[in-house]
Amino acid sequence: MGQNLSCAGSSYDRDFFTAVQAGDLETVRGAVEEDPSLLIRTTVYDRLSALHIAAANGHIEILSMILEKSMNPDIVNRNKQTPLMLAAIHGKIACVQKLLEAGANILMFDSLNGRTCLHHAAYYGHANCLQAILSAAQSTAVADSWGFARFVNVGDDSGATPLHLAARRRRSDCVHILLDNGALVCASTGGYGHPGSTPLHLAARGGCLDCVRELLAWGADRLQRDSSGRIPYSIALKQKHGACAALLNPRAAEPLVWPSPLKFISELDPDAKALLEAALMEANKEREKKIFKETKFLLSPVISNEADDDDSSEASDTELCSICFSQVCTIEVQDCGHQMCAHCTLALCCHNKPNPTTLCIPSPTCPFCRSNIGRLVVAKIKPTDEADKGKNSKLRRSSRSRNISGGSGSFKGLSLSIGSFSKMGRGSGRIMDNDDTEDKPM
Secondary structure, three states: OOOOHHHOOOHHHHHHHHHHHHOOHHHHHHHHHHOHHHHHOOOOOOOOOHHHHHHHHOOHHHHHHHHHOOOOOOOOOOOOOOHHHHHHHOOOHHHHHHHHHOOOOOOOOOOOOOOOHHHHHHHHOOHHHHHHHHHHHOOOHHHHHHOHHHHHOOOOOOOOOHHHHHHHOOOHHHHHHHHHOOOOOOOOOOOOOEOOEOHHHHHHHHOOHHHHHHHHHOOOOOOOOOOOOOOHHHHHHHOOOHHHHHHHOOOOOOOOOOOOOOHHHHOOOHHHHHHHHHHHHHHHHHHHHHHHHHOOOOOHHHHOOHHHHHHHHHHOOOOEOOOOOOOEOOEEEOOOOOEEOHHHHHHHHHOOOOOOOOOOEOOOEOOOOOOEOOEEEEOOOOOOOHHHHHHHHHHHHHOOOOOOOOOOOOOOOOEEEOOOEOOOOOOOEOEOOOOOOOOOOO
């Protein structure tokens, strides 16, 4: 963990801090009852309090006991790190949640790199801690003083946002969470990596294909240059990350971009959102198959056809989308009853173009009857008797032109609202050769 308990001062103090580190609750409780001042004492060199040590080691019982003594949750160590930062660094989710409940300040910066607890969770790839901190930021008065968007996109001393750190460190789960919470895919750094690098530049340098996929799907610009004039493609080539370079090649087909600013996306039920996100990633992987084939990259996880085979077997007894004729209908237009698969629904939202005179994206219309779409619901399977199965199967085939029969019921009861549309921004950022200096956890 990096803490130096040998420099804790007296042997009495060392025994106490050793008990905290070991998680010996009874010994710690007895020592505190005998001498309450132990709670405000620190180790000599790192200035670690008992609260820091308990948080970093994940000892939730000791942490809770100390907090019950009205201990300040924002006490800092030698590097101005709070217990919340150390819990985030070491991925101790229970301690992170307890400290947040106790009112720990999420807007404090350390003195090593000027980073918040969100930076640390993103850097070390602890997605559960990252999500807990973001959830707290949406509800606390402290975050309201900044605004949620500013908190998510705050830079450290070198201008790196949590998204920059997650992309550089190959933390694809954290990249997704940050983008889903409003992280700017176009943000550029000042001193982290090469000046002017975007998260896409940093992902290209790290060689994480999943990070590159996520960033491209959220509108990252493959043509954005850093201060040295390099695009992400050239960085991936230099680092010999061939698969990443293939996707970043400006000559390759553009990916389908997740319509994150659209109102109905922000209001989606989590399960319905996951359905559409999966459709987008599958559509982009189909594009990747062609790109990798052309560039002779054989990545079996990417080009596997197992999912397609599964869809085909399910589609044999279920209504197919009348637009693509390859996917099962899962989405229904509530007013007119026409159905589409998730892939075509998403494409309809992604490809709406703004009116050049008003710069407003028009409300989508049903591709079958051209009526305005006010609401979408997840299609439901209509129950059928075994005797009518063959008859209904024939009816489903003949009714494809109307596209009004049953679809997948895996997300039964979910509803999707389509509201106003806004234009998606595209990306910018930066990268470096000496950006891998690790943060010291303690």
